[in-house]
Amino acid sequence: MTYLQQLSKAQWTWLLGTLAAGVAIVAAGWIAESPLDRTSATAPTTAMSIREIAPELDVTGKSLARELGLPLDAPKGKPLRKLAVSQDDLDHVVAHLLGHRPANLKYYVFAAIVLWGLVFLTRLGRPDGAPNAERKTWYPRMAYLLALVVAVAVCGFALGKSPNPMEGVVKVVKSMVGLYPSVWDKVVALLFFLGLAIVGNKLICGWACPFGAVQELLYSLPFFKQIKRRKVPFVLSNTVRTLLFATVLLLLFGIVGGQKGFVLYHFLNPFNLFGLDFEHGAIAVTTVVVLLLALLTYRPFCQFICPFGLVSWLAERLSLARVRVDASRCNGCGTCVRACPTDAAKHVLAGRWFAADCYSCARCLNVCSQEAIRYGSAFARGGVEAEARNSDRQRHTPDALADA
Secondary structure (H helix, E strand, O other), rough: OHHHHHHHHHHHHHHHHHHHHHHHHHHHHHHHHHOOOOOOOOOOOOOHHHHHHHHHHOOOOHHHHHOOOOOOOOOOEEEHHOOOOHHHHHHHHHHHHOOOOOOOOOHHHHHHHHHHHHHHHHHHHHOOOOOHHHHHHHHHHHHHHHHHHHHHHHHHHOOOOOOOOOHHHHHHHOOOOOOOOHHHHHHHHHHOOOOOOOOOOOOHHHHOOHHHHHHHHOOOOOHHHHOOOOOOOHHHHHHHHHHHHHHHHHOOOOOOOOOOOOOOOHHOOHHHHHHHOOOOHHHHHHHHHHHHOOOOOOOOOHOOHHHHHHHHHHHHHHOOOEEEEEOOOOOOOOHHHHHHHOOOOHHHHHOOOOOOOOOOOOOOOOOOOOOOOOEEEOOOOHHHHHHHHHHHHHOOOHHHHOOO
Protein backbone atom coordinates (compact mmCIF):
# COMPACT_ATOMS: atom_id res chain seq x y z
CA MET A 1 0.00 0.00 0.00
CA THR A 2 1.06 3.58 -0.59
CA TYR A 3 1.68 5.95 2.28
CA LEU A 4 -1.64 7.75 1.77
CA GLN A 5 -3.53 4.46 1.70
CA GLN A 6 -2.08 3.56 5.10
CA LEU A 7 -3.35 6.70 6.82
CA SER A 8 -6.19 6.16 9.27
CA LYS A 9 -9.49 8.04 9.15
CA ALA A 10 -8.29 10.24 12.00
CA GLN A 11 -5.11 11.05 10.11
CA TRP A 12 -7.06 11.92 6.97
CA THR A 13 -9.05 14.34 9.10
CA TRP A 14 -5.81 15.86 10.36
CA LEU A 15 -4.41 16.05 6.83
CA LEU A 16 -7.41 17.76 5.28
CA GLY A 17 -7.94 19.96 8.30
CA THR A 18 -4.33 21.13 8.28
CA LEU A 19 -4.43 21.93 4.57
CA ALA A 20 -7.66 23.86 5.07
CA ALA A 21 -6.20 25.72 8.06
CA GLY A 22 -3.08 26.60 6.05
CA VAL A 23 -5.18 27.99 3.20
CA ALA A 24 -7.27 29.96 5.71
CA ILE A 25 -4.17 31.43 7.35
CA VAL A 26 -2.74 32.57 4.01
CA ALA A 27 -6.14 33.91 2.91
CA ALA A 28 -6.39 35.90 6.15
CA GLY A 29 -2.96 37.34 5.46
CA TRP A 30 -3.96 38.22 1.91
CA ILE A 31 -7.06 40.04 3.15
CA ALA A 32 -5.19 41.80 5.94
CA GLU A 33 -2.33 42.86 3.68
CA SER A 34 -2.71 46.47 2.65
CA PRO A 35 -1.11 47.23 -0.70
CA LEU A 36 2.50 48.07 0.08
CA ASP A 37 3.64 51.24 -1.56
CA ARG A 38 7.30 50.63 -2.16
CA THR A 39 7.86 54.12 -3.48
CA SER A 40 7.94 57.15 -1.25
CA ALA A 41 5.24 59.80 -1.55
CA THR A 42 7.81 62.25 -2.90
CA ALA A 43 10.74 60.98 -4.91
CA PRO A 44 13.75 62.02 -2.81
CA THR A 45 16.26 64.34 -4.41
CA THR A 46 19.62 65.67 -3.34
CA ALA A 47 17.93 69.01 -2.74
CA MET A 48 16.31 67.40 0.29
CA SER A 49 17.94 66.76 3.65
CA ILE A 50 18.37 63.56 5.62
CA ARG A 51 15.77 64.85 8.08
CA GLU A 52 13.22 65.16 5.26
CA ILE A 53 13.93 61.83 3.56
CA ALA A 54 14.42 59.44 6.52
CA PRO A 55 10.76 59.40 7.73
CA GLU A 56 9.60 58.53 4.20
CA LEU A 57 11.79 55.42 4.33
CA ASP A 58 10.92 54.45 7.93
CA VAL A 59 14.52 54.74 9.12
CA THR A 60 16.35 57.14 11.39
CA GLY A 61 18.66 59.87 10.21
CA LYS A 62 21.61 57.84 11.47
CA SER A 63 20.59 54.84 9.41
CA LEU A 64 20.15 56.88 6.23
CA ALA A 65 23.50 58.60 6.81
CA ARG A 66 25.20 55.23 7.18
CA GLU A 67 23.59 53.89 4.00
CA LEU A 68 24.78 56.97 2.13
CA GLY A 69 28.32 56.42 3.36
CA LEU A 70 28.25 59.48 5.61
CA PRO A 71 29.26 59.69 9.28
CA LEU A 72 26.42 58.98 11.68
CA ASP A 73 26.73 62.52 13.02
CA ALA A 74 26.54 64.09 9.55
CA PRO A 75 24.36 67.26 9.48
CA LYS A 76 20.76 66.10 9.14
CA GLY A 77 19.36 69.43 7.97
CA LYS A 78 21.68 70.15 5.04
CA PRO A 79 20.68 69.31 1.46
CA LEU A 80 22.38 66.08 0.41
CA ARG A 81 24.09 67.73 -2.56
CA LYS A 82 26.02 69.87 -0.08
CA LEU A 83 27.18 66.64 1.55
CA ALA A 84 28.56 65.43 -1.80
CA VAL A 85 25.82 62.81 -2.31
CA SER A 86 24.92 62.22 -5.97
CA GLN A 87 21.39 61.56 -7.20
CA ASP A 88 22.42 58.12 -8.45
CA ASP A 89 23.76 57.19 -5.03
CA LEU A 90 20.58 58.44 -3.37
CA ASP A 91 18.35 56.50 -5.79
CA HIS A 92 20.31 53.30 -5.11
CA VAL A 93 20.02 53.70 -1.33
CA VAL A 94 16.29 54.48 -1.54
CA ALA A 95 15.68 51.36 -3.65
CA HIS A 96 17.69 49.27 -1.19
CA LEU A 97 15.85 50.53 1.90
CA LEU A 98 12.44 50.13 0.27
CA GLY A 99 13.43 46.54 -0.47
CA HIS A 100 13.74 45.94 3.27
CA ARG A 101 10.14 46.90 3.95
CA PRO A 102 8.44 43.68 5.01
CA ALA A 103 5.72 41.98 2.99
CA ASN A 104 3.35 41.24 5.86
CA LEU A 105 1.66 38.41 3.96
CA LYS A 106 4.91 36.50 4.37
CA TYR A 107 4.37 36.15 8.12
CA TYR A 108 1.14 34.27 7.43
CA VAL A 109 2.82 31.99 4.88
CA PHE A 110 5.58 31.23 7.40
CA ALA A 111 2.92 30.28 9.97
CA ALA A 112 1.09 28.04 7.49
CA ILE A 113 4.25 26.14 6.52
CA VAL A 114 5.27 25.67 10.16
CA LEU A 115 1.76 24.39 10.96
CA TRP A 116 2.09 21.83 8.17
CA GLY A 117 5.51 20.73 9.43
CA LEU A 118 4.29 20.39 13.01
CA VAL A 119 1.24 18.29 12.11
CA PHE A 120 3.20 16.14 9.66
CA LEU A 121 5.90 15.34 12.21
CA THR A 122 3.62 14.75 15.18
CA ARG A 123 0.52 13.24 13.61
CA LEU A 124 0.87 12.28 9.94
CA GLY A 125 4.39 11.03 9.31
CA ARG A 126 3.81 7.56 10.72
CA PRO A 127 0.53 5.91 9.68
CA ASP A 128 -1.49 4.78 12.70
CA GLY A 129 -0.94 1.13 13.43
CA ALA A 130 1.85 0.73 10.88
CA PRO A 131 4.24 -2.07 11.90
CA ASN A 132 7.84 -1.15 12.50
CA ALA A 133 8.86 -3.37 9.58
CA GLU A 134 7.33 -0.74 7.27
CA ARG A 135 9.20 2.16 8.83
CA LYS A 136 11.01 3.05 5.59
CA THR A 137 7.68 4.28 4.22
CA TRP A 138 7.09 6.58 7.17
CA TYR A 139 7.70 10.34 6.96
CA PRO A 140 7.87 10.43 3.14
CA ARG A 141 10.43 12.99 1.97
CA MET A 142 8.09 14.43 -0.66
CA ALA A 143 5.95 16.10 2.02
CA TYR A 144 9.07 17.84 3.34
CA LEU A 145 10.54 18.71 -0.06
CA LEU A 146 7.29 20.27 -1.25
CA ALA A 147 7.24 22.50 1.83
CA LEU A 148 10.81 23.56 1.05
CA VAL A 149 9.91 24.37 -2.55
CA VAL A 150 7.01 26.53 -1.36
CA ALA A 151 9.34 28.29 1.10
CA VAL A 152 11.81 29.12 -1.67
CA ALA A 153 9.24 30.07 -4.30
CA VAL A 154 6.78 32.01 -2.14
CA CYS A 155 8.67 33.16 0.98
CA GLY A 156 11.75 33.82 -1.14
CA PHE A 157 11.34 34.92 -4.73
CA ALA A 158 7.63 35.81 -4.82
CA LEU A 159 7.43 37.87 -1.62
CA GLY A 160 11.04 39.08 -1.48
CA LYS A 161 13.83 38.91 1.04
CA SER A 162 12.04 40.70 3.87
CA PRO A 163 11.00 39.65 6.46
CA ASN A 164 13.17 36.65 7.29
CA PRO A 165 14.47 35.04 10.50
CA MET A 166 18.01 36.42 10.16
CA GLU A 167 16.62 39.92 9.67
CA GLY A 168 14.56 39.45 12.82
CA VAL A 169 17.73 39.42 14.93
CA VAL A 170 19.69 41.97 12.89
CA LYS A 171 16.98 44.62 12.98
CA VAL A 172 16.65 44.37 16.76
CA VAL A 173 20.35 44.98 17.34
CA LYS A 174 20.37 47.76 14.72
CA SER A 175 17.48 49.42 16.55
CA MET A 176 19.56 49.39 19.73
CA VAL A 177 22.06 51.79 18.15
CA GLY A 178 19.40 54.08 16.70
CA LEU A 179 19.25 52.82 13.12
CA TYR A 180 15.45 52.37 13.31
CA PRO A 181 12.92 54.75 14.86
CA SER A 182 11.50 52.13 17.24
CA VAL A 183 12.86 48.88 18.64
CA TRP A 184 9.54 47.43 19.75
CA ASP A 185 8.09 46.48 16.37
CA LYS A 186 11.40 44.77 15.58
CA VAL A 187 11.23 42.88 18.89
CA VAL A 188 7.70 41.71 18.05
CA ALA A 189 8.91 40.39 14.68
CA LEU A 190 11.78 38.53 16.37
CA LEU A 191 9.40 37.05 18.95
CA PHE A 192 7.19 35.84 16.10
CA PHE A 193 10.09 33.94 14.55
CA LEU A 194 11.17 32.59 17.93
CA GLY A 195 7.62 31.39 18.53
CA LEU A 196 7.75 29.42 15.28
CA ALA A 197 11.10 27.97 16.37
CA ILE A 198 9.69 26.90 19.73
CA VAL A 199 6.30 25.45 18.75
CA GLY A 200 8.26 22.71 16.98
CA ASN A 201 12.02 22.41 17.26
CA LYS A 202 13.44 25.05 14.85
CA LEU A 203 10.57 24.44 12.42
CA ILE A 204 10.89 27.98 11.04
CA CYS A 205 14.51 27.23 10.16
CA GLY A 206 14.06 23.66 9.00
CA TRP A 207 10.83 24.01 7.02
CA ALA A 208 9.98 27.64 6.22
CA CYS A 209 13.11 29.81 5.98
CA PRO A 210 13.69 30.34 2.24
CA PHE A 211 17.48 30.33 2.32
CA GLY A 212 17.52 27.41 4.73
CA ALA A 213 15.25 25.63 2.24
CA VAL A 214 17.63 26.34 -0.65
CA GLN A 215 20.49 24.78 1.31
CA GLU A 216 18.36 21.79 2.32
CA LEU A 217 17.30 21.14 -1.28
CA LEU A 218 20.90 21.31 -2.52
CA TYR A 219 22.09 18.98 0.23
CA SER A 220 19.28 16.53 -0.66
CA LEU A 221 20.64 16.05 -4.18
CA PRO A 222 22.10 12.53 -4.55
CA PHE A 223 25.70 13.65 -5.05
CA PHE A 224 28.89 13.51 -2.95
CA LYS A 225 27.45 10.93 -0.55
CA GLN A 226 30.84 9.93 0.80
CA ILE A 227 31.73 13.53 1.63
CA LYS A 228 28.36 14.14 3.30
CA ARG A 229 29.06 11.38 5.79
CA ARG A 230 31.70 13.63 7.34
CA LYS A 231 29.80 15.98 9.60
CA VAL A 232 30.97 19.35 10.80
CA PRO A 233 31.75 19.10 14.54
CA PHE A 234 29.15 21.14 16.38
CA VAL A 235 31.74 22.63 18.72
CA LEU A 236 33.49 24.11 15.67
CA SER A 237 30.43 25.49 13.85
CA ASN A 238 28.83 26.91 16.98
CA THR A 239 32.07 28.51 18.13
CA VAL A 240 32.45 30.26 14.77
CA ARG A 241 28.80 31.35 14.81
CA THR A 242 29.05 32.69 18.35
CA LEU A 243 32.33 34.53 17.79
CA LEU A 244 30.93 36.08 14.61
CA PHE A 245 27.86 37.32 16.47
CA ALA A 246 30.05 38.79 19.22
CA THR A 247 32.22 40.49 16.58
CA VAL A 248 29.13 41.95 14.91
CA LEU A 249 28.00 43.47 18.22
CA LEU A 250 31.44 44.91 18.95
CA LEU A 251 31.55 46.55 15.53
CA LEU A 252 27.93 47.70 15.64
CA PHE A 253 28.35 49.52 18.94
CA GLY A 254 31.70 50.97 17.86
CA ILE A 255 33.64 49.17 20.59
CA VAL A 256 35.89 47.81 17.85
CA GLY A 257 36.68 49.98 14.85
CA GLY A 258 35.29 53.16 16.36
CA GLN A 259 32.52 53.38 13.73
CA LYS A 260 29.20 52.98 15.47
CA GLY A 261 26.48 51.50 13.25
CA PHE A 262 28.69 49.24 11.11
CA VAL A 263 26.69 46.04 10.41
CA LEU A 264 28.96 43.19 9.34
CA TYR A 265 26.01 40.95 8.51
CA HIS A 266 25.13 43.32 5.64
CA PHE A 267 28.13 41.91 3.79
CA LEU A 268 27.17 38.29 4.55
CA ASN A 269 23.43 38.38 3.83
CA PRO A 270 22.45 35.69 1.29
CA PHE A 271 18.76 36.60 1.53
CA ASN A 272 19.59 39.28 -1.04
CA LEU A 273 19.45 36.38 -3.49
CA PHE A 274 15.65 36.61 -3.42
CA GLY A 275 15.70 40.23 -4.53
CA LEU A 276 18.69 39.72 -6.82
CA ASP A 277 20.20 42.64 -4.94
CA PHE A 278 23.94 42.13 -4.54
CA GLU A 279 24.89 45.62 -3.48
CA HIS A 280 28.29 44.48 -2.22
CA GLY A 281 30.61 42.01 -3.86
CA ALA A 282 30.98 40.25 -0.52
CA ILE A 283 27.26 39.35 -0.58
CA ALA A 284 27.57 37.69 -3.97
CA VAL A 285 30.71 35.82 -2.88
CA THR A 286 29.06 34.66 0.37
CA THR A 287 25.95 33.47 -1.45
CA VAL A 288 27.85 31.53 -4.12
CA VAL A 289 30.26 29.95 -1.62
CA VAL A 290 27.43 28.89 0.70
CA LEU A 291 25.40 27.39 -2.15
CA LEU A 292 28.41 25.39 -3.34
CA LEU A 293 29.22 24.19 0.17
CA ALA A 294 25.57 23.20 0.67
CA LEU A 295 26.14 20.46 -1.90
CA LEU A 296 28.74 18.96 0.43
CA THR A 297 27.81 19.84 3.98
CA TYR A 298 24.55 20.42 5.79
CA ARG A 299 23.25 24.02 5.91
CA PRO A 300 26.64 25.77 6.15
CA PHE A 301 25.13 29.26 6.49
CA CYS A 302 22.80 28.14 9.29
CA GLN A 303 25.57 26.35 11.16
CA PHE A 304 28.37 28.90 10.80
CA ILE A 305 26.88 32.36 10.24
CA CYS A 306 23.16 32.90 10.85
CA PRO A 307 22.47 34.93 14.03
CA PHE A 308 18.92 33.59 14.23
CA GLY A 309 20.37 30.10 14.04
CA LEU A 310 22.36 30.92 17.18
CA VAL A 311 19.44 32.51 19.04
CA SER A 312 17.00 29.74 18.07
CA TRP A 313 19.56 27.12 19.14
CA LEU A 314 19.40 28.60 22.63
CA ALA A 315 15.60 28.67 22.41
CA GLU A 316 15.45 24.96 21.52
CA ARG A 317 15.44 24.19 25.25
CA LEU A 318 11.88 25.60 25.27
CA SER A 319 10.60 23.66 22.25
CA LEU A 320 7.07 22.31 22.74
CA ALA A 321 7.60 19.45 20.28
CA ARG A 322 10.88 17.80 19.39
CA VAL A 323 12.66 14.52 18.65
CA ARG A 324 12.40 12.27 21.70
CA VAL A 325 14.22 9.05 22.50
CA ASP A 326 13.08 6.23 24.77
CA ALA A 327 16.33 5.12 26.42
CA SER A 328 14.74 1.87 27.60
CA ARG A 329 14.16 0.78 24.00
CA CYS A 330 17.37 2.14 22.46
CA ASN A 331 20.03 -0.52 21.85
CA GLY A 332 22.76 1.95 20.92
CA CYS A 333 23.06 0.78 17.30
CA GLY A 334 23.77 4.33 16.09
CA THR A 335 21.46 4.18 13.05
CA CYS A 336 19.78 7.47 13.93
CA VAL A 337 23.15 9.12 14.54
CA ARG A 338 24.28 8.12 11.05
CA ALA A 339 21.01 9.34 9.52
CA CYS A 340 21.23 12.76 11.21
CA PRO A 341 23.15 15.34 9.14
CA THR A 342 24.41 17.12 12.29
CA ASP A 343 25.51 16.07 15.77
CA ALA A 344 21.95 16.54 17.07
CA ALA A 345 20.95 12.86 17.29
CA LYS A 346 24.25 11.94 18.93
CA HIS A 347 23.78 14.65 21.54
CA VAL A 348 20.14 13.75 22.19
CA LEU A 349 21.12 10.12 22.78
CA ALA A 350 23.82 11.30 25.16
CA GLY A 351 21.28 13.40 27.05
CA ARG A 352 23.04 16.72 26.46
CA TRP A 353 21.03 19.73 27.54
CA PHE A 354 22.66 21.96 24.90
CA ALA A 355 22.57 19.53 22.00
CA ALA A 356 23.48 20.55 18.46
CA ASP A 357 20.84 22.27 16.32
CA CYS A 358 18.01 19.97 15.26
CA TYR A 359 16.20 21.24 12.15
CA SER A 360 13.30 18.77 12.42
CA CYS A 361 14.25 17.27 9.06
CA ALA A 362 12.75 13.84 10.02
CA ARG A 363 15.71 11.83 8.71
CA CYS A 364 16.05 9.97 12.01
CA LEU A 365 12.36 9.17 12.47
CA ASN A 366 12.04 6.16 10.16
CA VAL A 367 15.30 4.30 10.77
CA CYS A 368 15.05 2.90 14.30
CA SER A 369 14.46 -0.86 14.48
CA GLN A 370 13.52 -0.59 18.17
CA GLU A 371 10.85 2.13 17.84
CA ALA A 372 12.87 4.19 20.31
CA ILE A 373 12.64 7.54 18.53
CA ARG A 374 9.63 9.73 17.88
CA TYR A 375 8.71 13.37 17.29
CA GLY A 376 6.29 14.48 19.96
CA SER A 377 5.35 16.80 22.79
CA ALA A 378 8.07 17.71 25.22
CA PHE A 379 5.49 17.39 28.00
CA ALA A 380 3.83 14.11 27.06
CA ARG A 381 3.58 11.89 30.11
CA GLY A 382 5.81 8.90 29.69
CA GLY A 383 7.40 10.44 26.61
CA VAL A 384 8.18 8.29 23.64
CA GLU A 385 7.71 5.07 25.57
CA ALA A 386 4.06 5.90 26.26
CA GLU A 387 3.51 6.92 22.64
CA ALA A 388 4.94 3.61 21.44
CA ARG A 389 2.64 1.65 23.75
CA ASN A 390 -0.25 3.74 22.42
CA SER A 391 0.69 2.81 18.86
CA ASP A 392 0.88 -0.88 19.81
CA ARG A 393 -2.67 -0.72 21.15
CA GLN A 394 -3.89 1.08 18.00
CA ARG A 395 -2.72 -1.81 15.83
CA HIS A 396 -5.37 -4.03 17.36
CA THR A 397 -8.32 -1.65 17.08
CA PRO A 398 -10.99 -2.31 14.43
CA ASP A 399 -10.26 0.97 12.64
CA ALA A 400 -6.54 0.22 12.45
CA LEU A 401 -7.18 -3.27 11.09
CA ALA A 402 -9.64 -1.91 8.54
CA ASP A 403 -7.24 0.77 7.39
CA ALA A 404 -4.47 -1.82 7.05
